[in-house]
Amino acid sequence: MPAEGVDVAIVGGGIAGAAAAEVLSRHGVRVMILDENQRPGGQYLRGGRHARSGWPDRVERQGLNLIDRLGKSPVDVRRRTDVLGIDAGLELLAADARGEVFAIKPAFLLLATGARERFVPFKGWTLPGVLATGAVQILIKQSGILPARSTLVAGAGLFPTAVACDIRKNGGRVQAVFDEMPLSLRIPPPGLLAGHFLKFLQGGVLLARLLRAGVVVRNRTRIVEARGDGRLREVVSARVDRCGNVIPGSAKAHPAECLGVGFGFTANIELAQLAGCGLAFNASLGGWVVKVNEDLETGVDGIWAAGEITAVGGAAKSLVEGRLAGFSILRRMGLLKTRKAAEAMARLKRSRQRQLAFARYFNAQSTLPRERFAAIVQSLPDEVPVCRCEDVTLGGVRKAIAEGFHTPAAVKKATRCGMGICQGGTCRDILLDVLAALTGKPLAHIPLPSVRMPIRPVYLGTLAGEVGL
Amino acid sequence: MNGLRIKNHRRGKRVMLKVNGRPVAAYSGETLFAVLCAEGIIALRSTSKKSTETARGGFCGMGVCQECRVTVDGLPDRRACMTDVREGMEIVTDAC
Numbered sequence: 077m078p079a080e081g082v083d084v085a086i087v088g089g090g091i092a093g094a095a096a097a098e099v100l101s102r103h104g105v106r107v108m109i110l111d112e113n114q115r116p117g118g119q120y121l122r123g124g125r126h127a128r129s130g131w132p133d134r135v136e137r138q139g140l141n142l143i144d145r146l147g148k149s150p151v152d153v154r155r156r157t158d159v160l161g162i163d164a165g166l167e168l169l170a171a172d173a174r175g176e177v178f179a180i181k182p183a184f185l186l187l188a189t190g191a192r193e194r195f196v197p198f199k200g201w202t203l204p205g206v207l208a209t210g211a212v213q214i215l216i217k218q219s220g221i222l223p224a225r226s227t228l229v230a231g232a233g234l235f236p237t238a239v240a241c242d243i244r245k246n247g248g249r250v251q252a253v254f255d256e257m258p259l260s261l262r263i264p265p266p267g268l269l270a271g272h273f274l275k276f277l278q279g280g281v282l283l284a285r286l287l288r289a290g291v292v293v294r295n296r297t298r299i300v301e302a303r304g305d306g307r308l309r310e311v312v313s314a315r316v317d318r319c320g321n322v323i324p325g326s327a328k329a330h331p332a333e334c335l336g337v338g339f340g341f342t343a344n345i346e347l348a349q350l351a352g353c354g355l356a357f358n359a360s361l362g363g364w365v366v367k368v369n370e371d372l373e374t375g376v377d378g379i380w381a382a383g384e385i386t387a388v389g390g391a392a393k394s395l396v397e398g399r400l401a402g403f404s405i406l407r408r409m410g411l412l413k414t415r416k417a418a419e420a421m422a423r424l425k426r427s428r429q430r431q432l433a434f435a436r437y438f439n440a441q442s443t444l445p446r447e448r449f450a451a452i453v454q455s456l457p458d459e460v461p462v463c464r465c466e467d468v469t470l471g472g473v474r475k476a477i478a479e480g481f482h483t484p485a486a487v488k489k490a491t492r493c494g495m496g497i498c499q500g501g502t503c504r505d506i507l508l509d510v511l512a513a514l515t516g517k518p519l520a521h522i523p524l525p526s527v528r529m530p531i532r533p534v535y536l537g538t539l540a541g542e543v544g545l
Numbered sequence: 546m547n548g549l550r551i552k553n554h555r556r557g558k559r560v561m562l563k564v565n566g567r568p569v570a571a572y573s574g575e576t577l578f579a580v581l582c583a584e585g586i587i588a589l590r591s592t593s594k595k596s597t598e599t600a601r602g603g604f605c606g607m608g609v610c611q612e613c614r615v616t617v618d619g620l621p622d623r624r625a626c627m628t629d630v631r632e633g634m635e636i637v638t639d640a641c
Contacts, residue, residue, distance in 0.1 A: 114629050156627075192605065192609045193605060193607075202601060202604075203600070203602075204601060204602025204603075205587050205602065207603065207604060208606055208607075210605065211603060211606025211626070212606070214606040214607060215579050216551065218574075219554075219574070219575040219578075220551040220554025220575070220579075221549050221551065221580070221582055221583045222549045222551060223549075223582055224549070225549070247551060247552060306600040307588055307600065308587075464610065467592060496611075498610050498611045501610060502610045533611065
């Protein structure tokens, strides 16, 4: 199959990818964006101008304007396109909406593949009606549809609270917000507060509005079970102590139509991993991330990374890193010669450090220490599913670990955990957390499961036909 | 039927779909997953596996988990969360 040539290919049309594309395109570089969604803008701008946050958010406004300009620019945006793999020569294999496979051979590559949500399993978490908090927000922002008349929100970190606010603002009822972690974690260090004053003010106002509306917001509270008959009917919560153990007698049942759960985010590093880019584990950056230098170059020559995959940190960081990556690629191409551009790069680097400081605070809100996760795992019954696709239960994983399978690859071989159609998209981090909890090893010492092409599901017939296997 | 549609959301034009043979009204710009939610169709398929609970519905909402697979215009395993509705679309859920 002949590969189509382009100066720069960008995987991911979210804020980071779009910001880089604009910088490059303005300097006459031929850019192609490969994006899996119906429209560019990533998760943050899903729904575009139909669904503003209702808060005068500068980053949101800048992002929306950026996506508008992208549509009028010469950047070649391939929508609904899944990137399936990459070979050593930077050649990308992708599939369009019809499943047609094609190859792209860029001179330089930027990975801006974003992040997905993390979860901590509980009994009944596969019941229809139990949704990721991200799914709840996407329903509201993109489609203008509430998941249910009344929603219970739970998990850890800042995002569930933000989603609860979205529900209320759009006329839905929030039954309660439960957070696993203690409230004291929310208090920002003074330096961070000063540097991100508006962001914290916004968070404070949103929380105050929730409380004033009578929404129950509880920390150190966990969902221990979701019950139902083919769909969610009831949720059981319980209070937990400082170490994460359920306080006896604190269990409480709540009738529920919809439960939104989320425990922070994890970077979509699979394509970078396949490309051989160096990876690093850093809990305060969101777990496993792509290693980059201050110019956002990865360990593989010709590949840059920007946005959530270098550190989970939100849209403002993605905007800064997208621009920085754009300039950095321009410089490599010999197209960045003015002093003004060099100064812009220096400014972006300083701005990036500020955003990384916020990222550390953000991730701390949803990072469960290993001991806490161990307490949770200990409290979960064997029948709790870990891998939703292959129906691998916690009991199965426990047995495999007890038999000496101490890496994700080994557990996968023993149980099929992570071998299903989502290819570990949902259970990879759960398995890593369970392994750390049950073996006592630090997360950083547990090797990631390997990834293979195609990294996204594709009909084998299509792939075989096109590649000529 | 419109109970879960948010009032001030700017909607596209009205389209008609068929869900399991039944006519359903929706608006362009909505995802299939959202429309099914609005219709109260939460269980979208049953796993081929034999765990205690086999009913599954949309979960991640962003194309990762693959739980919201339905048949669209005869094509199996389309993710409802990644599919925008279109006039005349026919959807079959493998309801439980």
